Amino acid sequence: MTAREGQEELEAQFRQWRQYVQRRRELQPSDADELEDHLRGSVDELVAVGLSADEAFLVAVKRMGSLDELSREFAREHSERLWKQLVLTGEAGSPAADTRSRRDLWAMVICAAGAAASIKVPELFGLRLADDGAFYARNFTLFALPWLAVFLAWRRQARRPLIGTLVALFGLGAVAANAYPLAEESKSLVLTSIHLPIALWLVVGLAYVADDWRSSRRRMDFIRFTGEWFIYFVLIALGGGVLSLFLFHTFNAIGIIPQEFISQWLLPCGAVAGAVVAGWLVEAKQSVVENIAPVLTRLFTPLFTAALLAFLVAVVWTSHGINVEREALILFDLLLVVVLGLLLYSISARDPLAPTGLFDKLQLALVVSALAIDVLVLLAITGRITDEYGTTPNRAAALGENVILLANLAYSAWLLLRFIRRRTPFAALERWQTGYLPVYAVWAWTVVLLFPPLFSYV
Incomplete structure (x- = not known):
């Protein structure tokens, strides 16, 4: 089979898969486009690591089969034929794949x-x-x-x-x-x-x-x-x-x-x-079809939510402010980054078409708790800066980072709330998180390049 014929066969398989997807009346054409984009991206990645087009399509469909019942139906009907093709043609474990490995x-x-x-x-x-x-x-x-x-x-x-x-x-x-x-x-x-x-x-x-x-x-x-x-x-x-x-x-x-x-x-x-x-x-x-992201997020999201809520209750109960010395600032920023990481991994692992459930509400509670802690840290930092302590490189960096995290968490909480209330598609939350990455890059380079001379290298 020539490369052109292989590509035509692959496109025919994509068309068959799309016909299955479009049987769902509740799906809009834009939803089908997004699912197909994910499927094509997965196929491209697998081909890049040495799999043949048929192998890549099979594995990618199996991955999509973990997302919704319709894809599982498609996978069941077509995977046997594809496996037979691979076995009969000897493409599984092919010399090309072994050479690339x-x-x-x-x-x-x-x-x-x-x-x-x-x-x-x-x-x-x-x-x-x-x-x-x-x-x-x-x-x-x-x-x-x-x-x-x-x-x-x-x-x-x-x-x-x-x-x-x-x-x-x-x-x-x-x-x-x-x-x-x-x-x-x-x-x-x-x-x-x-x-x-x-x-x-x-x-x-x-x-x-x-x-x-x-x-x-x-x-x-x-x-x-x-x-x-x-x-x-x-x-x-x-x-x-x-x-x-x-x-x-x-x-x-x-x-x-x-x-x-x-x-x-x-x-x-x-x-x-x-x-x-x-x-x-x-x-x-x-x-490999399995992904560790769902396991990690399901395990640690409830634990971190409970820990953050317990901390907020302790703050209210004791009326103690947050220590904004360097070690404490690093600790709180790491905590917020871990929360953001849990959110990102849950987004990457979630079926965008699955209905909202208890775990989505738990994630919203996690993000809101982190948002409240971020506000407390910001109040403590600005209080120290405006008092007689003044601005130091650590406080200025922490202030900027917490403002950036505040904007990310705040809008993420808003999108999660709208998603839970079925007013915003889940893809909007994914686009927001991935589109926000350059903000972190710009801030990191700002601290590395501008802060030392700005604060006289102290």
Whole structure:
């Protein structure tokens, strides 16, 4: 079968699927368009990792089958025929797919080795991890994320303009991390160490979405990638911790203390290489139908909702204000980011056509609780700034971040409420969240580039 014939067969399968979808009288043509867009995007991703068109369509339909009964009916009627095609033609586990998997593996190994080697390069210039903690704190992600971006750009076959943009942005990050005279006790150093990874991670997002950065669907795919990458990275880190303990105690038992090897080689090199390996693992499992997002959101949303409500009750009961020192500000901002992450993952995992239920109302309670805490933090920060304490880099950064989170959470709560009352489609909430990502990128770069000189590098 030629490529043209294969594409025609694939389009015929899309037409059959759309006819099934349009049997639902309550579905508008725009709803069918959105579902088809998701299906086509899933097929494109699976083809990109080496599956044939028929394989990709089968797996994508199975994924859609988890969304609604109509797609399940379609999957039941057509999956058997497709599986027979795959078995008879021998395309499952085809040489092309195996070749692509091996290429991905070697690309990952090269990029991971590059990341591990790059973190040792500063030692050639006399900068050691044990003695120059400030340098490594602000540059750590610059040793890992560019290599992850290289791997993703290679897989996406990124064009030269995008590659040039990635190089320029990572170069800008390197300049911002090293050009300013920041002392080890500088507050601006802490802000740079926190915000530069955020800015650079969104640069990785450009490599992930490649030339389709305007697509709301692709931006949501990057959000899914972020969550799954984080989980894999944590698992790798836990495994690395166990390996380190094993090495230390076993060698110590024979009179050899490998502390320097572990602290100066194994842990730093493993950490930056693990960032690339985690990205490869997420990409390699795209052909797996199961998704961990629903499990995580269903488990942690009720727990975080209860925790936030308990905190608000305690605030009212004790009449205690919120401490706005640096550690407390970081803690509350992380809490709000976790809430936002739960919301994003629930959006990515939810069937847009499913009726509203108890979990949607629970999410609304979670967002409203986070919104109330954000308001309390903002009141505490502005109170400190307007009093005799004045403005510091930490308070200014926290103020901006909480204002940004306030706008995001407030409109998200409004859209959730309208969705629960059946006045707004669920897709509006997804578009709002993915469209808001550039706001975080702009703020992160603002803190990294402008705050140090604005506050005299203190």
